[in-house]
Amino acid sequence: MTQGKGRLLGTRRVIAGHFGLAAFVKSRERRTPLWALMLAAVWLDIVFVPLFLAGVETIQRLPGARGSYGTGIIYADYTHSLVGSAFLSALLGAAAAARWGRRTGIVVALVALSHWVLDLVVHRADMPLLPANAGSLPRLGFGLWRSPTASASVEFALLVVGAWTYWHATRGITPAAGQDRRRGTLVTALILIGGTLLLALDFTGTDE
Numbered sequence: 001m002t003q004g005k006g007r008l009l010g011t012r013r014v015i016a017g018h019f020g021l022a023a024f025v026k027s028r029e030r031r032t033p034l035w036a037l038m039l040a041a042v043w044l045d046i047v048f049v050p051l052f053l054a055g056v057e058t059i060q061r062l063p064g065a066r067g068s069y070g071t072g073i074i075y076a077d078y079t080h081s082l083v084g085s086a087f088l089s090a091l092l093g094a095a096a097a098a099r100w101g102r103r104t105g106i107v108v109a110l111v112a113l114s115h116w117v118l119d120l121v122v123h124r125a126d127m128p129l130l131p132a133n134a135g136s137l138p139r140l141g142f143g144l145w146r147s148p149t150a151s152a153s154v155e156f157a158l159l160v161v162g163a164w165t166y167w168h169a170t171r172g173i174t175p176a177a178g179q180d181r182r183r184g185t186l187v188t189a190l191i192l193i194g195g196t197l198l199l200a201l202d203f204t205g206t207d208e
């Protein structure tokens, strides 16, 4: 694997946790399609990819770090600045509002912005407030990644809670519709298995 690709994969952190949150929101906001919430949950990372490939946003591996889970200092100064992420979230929310109405637009925008909040917990003080870290204000991040076990546990907990509330919600709809229930169980299994797999890959660093 090329260095560039390996490093790009190395950026796929906290994906499972973001998906868990999307599943949780779906259980409360049933009219919003699950895929739109999943897309919103990782929207900032999606926009990050072309900027990373263009060299605008970069990642530095911590010197001497072992494994890959949470061992990067990520200079995503546009997509992961507070103002930049609010802008990108509003943009996605506006697109969702045009398609599904105002309420869904707001929900999608908030889920997109939740990405920044979850990232804030794990990142190592590398997230700026303003795009391009204008004004050199202090960068933020609580650095839960310093304890990979703790942050992976938090992610896993988010995933399980999200999948469970989602599954529980699919039980409640139209008791006569056995089809929907079976589909709900299948999607829950996919979220759990897919999320756990992603987390395991991240945690063990086998994607590098």
Ligand SMILES: [Zn+2]
Pocket: 044, 045, 080, 115, 119
């Ligand atoms: Zn991110």
